[in-house]
Structures are given as C-alpha cells and as structure tokens.
Amino acid sequence: MTENKKSKGTYYITTPIYYPSSNLHIGHTYCTVMADAVARFKRLQGYDVHFLTGTDEHGLKIQQIAEKKGVTPQEYVDEIVAGVKDLWKTMEISYDDFIRTTEPRHVSRVQAIFNKMNEKGDIYKGTYEGWYCTPCESFWTESQLVDGKCPDCGRPVQKAHEEAYFFRLSKYQDRILELFEKNPDFLKPDTRRHEMEEFVKQGLEDLCISRSTFDWGIQVPIDPKHVIYVWLDALTNYITALGYPDDPALFEKYWPADVHLVGKEIVRFHSIIWPAMLMSLDLPLPKQVLGHGWLLIDGGKMSKSKGNVVDPVVLINRYGIDALKYFLLREYTFGQDGVFTNEVMLKRMNFDLANDLGNLVSRTTAMIEKYCGGIVPDASTEDEFDRDLASIAVGVAPKVEEDMDRFAFNQALENIWVLVRRANKYIDEKTPWLLAKDPEKKAELDTCMHNLAEALRIISILIYPYMHTTTEKIREQIGAEGDIVWEDAFRFDLMDHNKVVRGDAIFPRLDIDKELKELDDLKKKQMEAAGVAVEENIPLKLKPEITYDDFDKIDFRVGTILSAEKHPKADKLLVFQVKMGTEKRQIISGVADDFKPEDMVGKKVIVVANLKPRKLRGLESKGMLMFAETGERCEMVTTIAEDGSVVD
Numbered sequence: 149m150t151e152n153k154k155s156k157g158t159y160y161i162t163t164p165i166y167y168p169s170s171n172l173h174i175g176h177t178y179c180t181v182m183a184d185a186v187a188r189f190k191r192l193q194g195y196d197v198h199f200l201t202g203t204d205e206h207g208l209k210i211q212q213i214a215e216k217k218g219v220t221p222q223e224y225v226d227e228i229v230a231g232v233k234d235l236w237k238t239m240e241i242s243y244d245d246f247i248r249t250t251e252p253r254h255v256s257r258v259q260a261i262f263n264k265m266n267e268k269g270d271i272y273k274g275t276y277e278g279w280y281c282t283p284c285e286s287f288w289t290e291s292q293l294v295d296g297k298c299p300d301c302g303r304p305v306q307k308a309h310e311e312a313y314f315f316r317l318s319k320y321q322d323r324i325l326e327l328f329e330k331n332p333d334f335l336k337p338d339t340r341r342h343e344m345e346e347f348v349k350q351g352l353e354d355l356c357i358s359r360s361t362f363d364w365g366i367q368v369p370i371d372p373k374h375v376i377y378v379w380l381d382a383l384t385n386y387i388t389a390l391g392y393p394d395d396p397a398l399f400e401k402y403w404p405a406d407v408h409l410v411g412k413e414i415v416r417f418h419s420i421i422w423p424a425m426l427m428s429l430d431l432p433l434p435k436q437v438l439g440h441g442w443l444l445i446d447g448g449k450m451s452k453s454k455g456n457v458v459d460p461v462v463l464i465n466r467y468g469i470d471a472l473k474y475f476l477l478r479e480y481t482f483g484q485d486g487v488f489t490n491e492v493m494l495k496r497m498n499f500d501l502a503n504d505l506g507n508l509v510s511r512t513t514a515m516i517e518k519y520c521g522g523i524v525p526d527a528s529t530e531d532e533f534d535r536d537l538a539s540i541a542v543g544v545a546p547k548v549e550e551d552m553d554r555f556a557f558n559q560a561l562e563n564i565w566v567l568v569r570r571a572n573k574y575i576d577e578k579t580p581w582l583l584a585k586d587p588e589k590k591a592e593l594d595t596c597m598h599n600l601a602e603a604l605r606i607i608s609i610l611i612y613p614y615m616h617t618t619t620e621k622i623r624e625q626i627g628a629e630g631d632i633v634w635e636d637a638f639r640f641d642l643m644d645h646n647k648v649v650r651g652d653a654i655f656p657r658l659d660i661d662k663e664l665k666e667l668d669d670l671k672k673k674q675m676e677a678a679g680v681a682v683e684e685n686i687p688l689k690l691k692p693e694i695t696y697d698d699f700d701k702i703d704f705r706v707g708t709i710l711s712a713e714k715h716p717k718a719d720k721l722l723v724f725q726v727k728m729g730t731e732k733r734q735i736i737s738g739v740a741d742d743f744k745p746e747d748m749v750g751k752k753v754i755v756v757a758n759l760k761p762r763k764l765r766g767l768e769s770k771g772m773l774m775f776a777e778t779g780e781r782c783e784m785v786t787t788i789a790e791d792g793s794v795v796d
C-alpha cells in the first residue's frame with residue numbers, strides 16, 4: 149500500500165537528535181510519534197516529505213557514562229543507538245534519514261561549518277569563565293543560575309574556567325528579536341515565543357563553542373586541542389544530513405526546514421542559537437520551530453533513579469504500536485505538559501479503540517458477511533440517518549487538515565472519532581437485525597451495509613497518519629484495495645461490491661485491573677534487573693505537626709480567578725483578581741514558574757480567605773490561593789465536579 153504520489157512541493161520535518169545517554173523512554177517516543185504522524189499526513193496529502201531523526205552522540209555526559217561502564221564512548225553509543233534504531237523500526241517510524249553525529253559525513257561537515265563561521269569573523273578565542281550543566285550540556289552565567297543551580301533542569305552546575313572559542317552570538321541579537329517580532333509563526337506556541345523574546349531582550353552574550361577539558365567531540369579544525377561544543381555540533385545535523393556544504397543536492401531541495409519539532413526545554417537552542425548560526429552562514433532560517441510539552445509522571449520528570457521511567461517497548465509488546473501511538477496523540481494537547489498514567493492509557497485503549505473503533509469494524513464486517521454474503525451491496529435508498537452519516541463522513545477530512553495545520557493531533561483524532569461514534573449510532577438507529585427480518589426492507593438493509601462500509605473506508609484513510617497498521621487491517625477486512633488516497637476521504641461513493649472478510653478483533657478489550665497489576669509487576673522486575681532500588685512508601689518530609697485548633701482557624705472559600713498577570717516587579721509572582729461571592733480582591737502568589745497567567749483565568753480555586761493582608765513588592769495581597777506540592781512542582785487546589793472533571 150502506498151501513499152499519494154502527486155507532489156505538492158517539499159516538506160522537511162525534523163525531530164531533535166536524541167542523546168544516547170540511556171535507552172529512550174516514552175517522552176522521546178512522544179516527540180518522534182508526533183513527527184511521524186505529520187510526515188505521514190503530509191505524504192498522504194501529496195508532499196515530497198523528508199523526515200530526519202538521529203542521535204546526538206558527543207559531549208561530556210556521554211564520555212562520563214562510557215567511562216563509568218568501562219567502555220569507549222564509541223562502543224557505548226553504538227550499543228545504545230542500535231537500540232534506538234530498533235525502537236523506531238518496531239514502531240515503523242517512517243523517517244527518511246537517521247543521522248548520527250559520530251558519522252564521518254557529519255564530522256567533516258561540522259568542521260567545514262566551523263571554518264565558514266570563522267571566515268565570516270564570527271569566531272574568536274578567549275577564556276570561558278562560568279558554569280556548566282553537564283546533563284543539559286549548557287553554559288550559564290552566575291546571574292542566570294537559579295538558587296545556584298541550572299535554570300533549565302535544577303541540577304547542580306560545575307564551575308568552568310578554560311581557554312575556549314566563542315561565537316559572536318551577541319552580534320545577532322537584534323536580528324533574532326526582529327525575527328520574533330516580524331514572524332510570529334516562527335516559534336510556536338506563542339507562550340514560548342514570549343519567553344524567548346524576554347530572554348533575548350535581557351541581552352545575548354557570546355557563546356562558548358569549544359571545550360578543552362575532555363575530548364569526546366569533533367575537533368576544532370583550527371585547533372585540535374579543542375572539541376566543538378556539543379550543541380553547535382548537534383544543531384548543524386539538520387543541514388549536514390542534507391549534505392551541506394559539500395553535496396548540496398538534498399540541501400537545495402529541502403532546506404529551509406518546514407518544522408523543527410523540539411521539546412520545550414530546548415526551544416532556546418533552536419530559536420536563538422540555531423538561527424544565529426544560520427545567519428552567520430548566510431543561510432535561510434527554518435520556517436518554524438515548535439516546542440512541545442513534556443510527559444510527566446506523578447507530576448514530575450521521569451527519572452531512572454526514581455524508577456518511574458516508562459518503557460515504550462513494554463507497552464508496544466502488550467498493546468501494539470497503534471494503540472500506543474493513538475494514546476500519545478489523542479490524550480495530550482500539543483505544547484502543554486501532560487501526565488502519563490497506565491490507567492488513563494488503558495481506559496483510552498478500551499473506550500476509544502476496543503469499544504468504538506474495534507466494535508464498529510467487527511459489527512460491520514460480521515453483518516455484511518451475514519446479510520450480504522460478504523459482498524458490499526449497492527445503496528439504493530436514502531433517509532435522514534443515511535444523509536447525516538454521509539455528510540458527517542465527508543466533512544471530517546477538511547477538519548483534520550485544519551487541525552494538522554495547527555499540530556492539534558488530539559483534535560484531529562477527536563474529529564475522526566465523531567465519525568466513528570456516529571457510525572456506531574447509525575447501526576443502533578437503523579437496527580439492521582430488524583431490517584433483515586423483513587424481506588421488503590432488503591434495499592434499506594443493503595444501503596445500511598453499504599454506508600457502513602463507506603464510513604469504514606473513509607475512517608481507514610483518516611487514521612492512516614496516526615495508526616497505519618490499523619488502516620491496513622481495516623482495509624483488508626472491508627476489501628478496500630489499492631493506494632490510500634487522501635482525496636478519497638472526501639467521497640462517499642467508492643465502495644463497489646468489495647469482498648468483506650471478517651478478521652480478528654483489531655483491538656481486543658483489556659481487563660484494566662489485571663493489566664494495571666501486570667504492568668506494575670513488570671516494572672518492578674525491570675527495576676530489579678537493572679539494579680535500581682524501587683523507592684516505595686518513603687515518608688514525606690513535612691513542616692512540624694499542627695493541631696486541629698490551628699487548622700480550624702482557617703476560613704476556606706471557593707474563588708473564581710477573574711484575571712492573572714505577572715507582578716511588574718517580581719518574576720516569580722503572579723497577581724490575581726479573585727471573586728468570592730460578590731467580593732473581589734487581589735491575591736498574589738509565587739507561582740509564576742509553574743503557571744502561565746493566561747491559563748489561570750476562569751479557574752475555580754480554594755482560597756484561604758482570612759489570612760492577614762500583606763504587601764508583596766509594593767502590591768497588596770489579601771488572602772492566599774491554595775497550591776500544593778507534588779514534590780516536583782506545585783499544582784492548584786481546585787474544585788472537582790461530581791463527574792470527576794475539574795470545574796474551571
């Protein structure tokens with residue numbers, strides 16, 4: 149089965165290149181699955197797509213891990229990268245190229261790029277004095293540290309003092325600001341662009357681009373004592389993989405990239421440093437950088453030491469690639485963080501896949517076999533239900549196109565599921581089992597079977613970018629042969645006596661309690677095998693105990709947030725206007741790092757209403773909004789409706 153071959157032009161999409169510092173987890177998988185869905189969608193629409201992914205193999209962190217394991221860095225990365233490639237193969241990720249930064253094609257091109265930037269006068273030698281975060285491979289100045297730690301990951305930083313080469317990043321400050329101002333689509337979501345604009349406005353310092361205290365990296369061509377800073381090495385992958393500068397055929401065809409899909413914490417590198425490097429090389433800039441959110445566990449980051457890393461391979465082996473991809477794309481909103489739990493995942497798989505889609509396929513194929521001898525009959529009647537089904541069916545594709553233009557994968561799938569659910573409801577409305585009892589209703593029964601087969605055919609096309617193996621299974625069962633053509637999702641008249649063969653259930657129903665227990669047991673076994681102590685039931689570290697009388701003094705009220713904005717004089721504070729009953733008041737909270745003001749408006753929140761007022765940086769705060777610590781971040785204490793949804 150192939151996709152549409154007509155070309156609407158080129159489309160170049162990239163994922164970040166992953167650090168092979170350990171096996172990839174569900175968070176990395178999330179990014180690659182999104183990129184794969186876009187690549188497949190664009191190909192289906194007729195674009196000539198180039199989809200690049202790869203691994204970022206140099207740097208101090210990798211060298212240190214290899215040393216600990218007693219192998220060479222190359223031996224270490226070779227093993228992990230083989231695992232990365234295996235994972236993408238298992239998941240049938242449709243990348244066109246996989247670049248490793250240790251490959252000769254990359255190494256020589258990075259050196260050529262360094263030379264070009266040097267010839268441009270953008271590189272000079274100096275002394276680096278500051279701080280370095282090894283896990284993030286990031287340089288920080290004293291003033292950028294937060295509580296003496298890395299502002300990105302919160303981990304300790306090391307003092308660095310060494311002779312180094314610098315890139316004149318400061319020279320490009322105005323052009324980068326202009327880029328954000330003149331081209332608001334360059335960096336999405338908007339909140340990330342605003343953050344980056346603020347960052348640039350505070351002043352860009354020249355960037356240290358070489359290290360001389362370790363050697364696992366690409367040599368600086370003009371000074372072999374130094375290796376090139378791993379981020380400069382890594383960012384160039386997007387053009388070295390296209391052959392820049394010595395083999396320009398692919399480069400000329402696909403550059404500039406349409407989209408760099410990256411996680412929110414590396415937006416800074418992609419939207420400031422990368423454009424500046426391209427400006428130095430006099431090359432066009434990528435059309436868009438998209439910063440996606442993080443998948444969190446228990447409200448915090450996944451980490452090996454906490455034993456909460458979710459292994460995609462375990463989930464794929466149990467539920468299949470399409471169920472996992474569907475969940476990742478349907479559950480989370482692009483750009484926002486989301487919490488991963490096995491329970492939410494299993495419920496989605498049962499409700500949306502086994503119940504909705506799986507049932508539709510098995511009911512339809514079983515009925516066509518039973519009532520029509522396995523051949524899709526002609527449609528010769530029409531009533532309001534038939535018309536409604538047909539009009540909904542052909543209306544989904546244009547909506548999906550709009551959703552995909554905004555990278556709103558969850559919305560696209562929701563729109564497709566409107567049709568899946570409509571088709572199931574159509575069966576209940578038409579009651580084919582009753583029509584089958586009345587020979588006079590044969591034509592109506594045939595129409596019903598025909599329309600269901602049409603609906604399934606359209607669904608099989610619509611889901612292709614997200615669940616291509618399910619597309620194939622459905623098409624096999626309904627006898628839809630030939631290429632998958634996007635335009636065919638706009639038509640309701642293509643089924644023509646196709647041969648239907650009922651197959652196995654495409655998504656078997658899961659026993660959620662049993663699955664939860666087995667996933668838990670598997671996790672424990674994996675942790676034991678990896679020699680990681682599973683931390684269980686560790687008492688919380690709390691403030692001193694209080695009495696009931698202390699507690700009883702607090703007057704809790706429910707308030708609605710009318711507005712929220714940053715405190716003009718304090719980065720960490722948000723100023724809220726809150727309504728309780730008819731009273732409106734101003735309350736200030738130190739949660740600017742955890743919440744975006746625009747996300748807070750309209751939320752219902754619990755307020756400590758009788759707290760003594762006080763002034764915070766010149767503004768009065770009357771009361772306190774309730775937030776609680778998960779251990780990693782703070783969450784808002786809000787009100788919950790009877791159906792379990794958050795009232796906001």
Ligand code: MSP
Nearest residue numbers: 164165166167175176204382383410411412442443
């Ligand atoms: N090597 C750099 C990228 C260089 S690109 C020129 C790097 N690698 S990484 O392996 O640490 O992260 C790669 C990507 O995975 C990042 O975009 C990051 O946001 C993403 N994720 C890692 N953990 C994640 C989650 N828990 N959730 C979602 N994505 C996360 O940074």
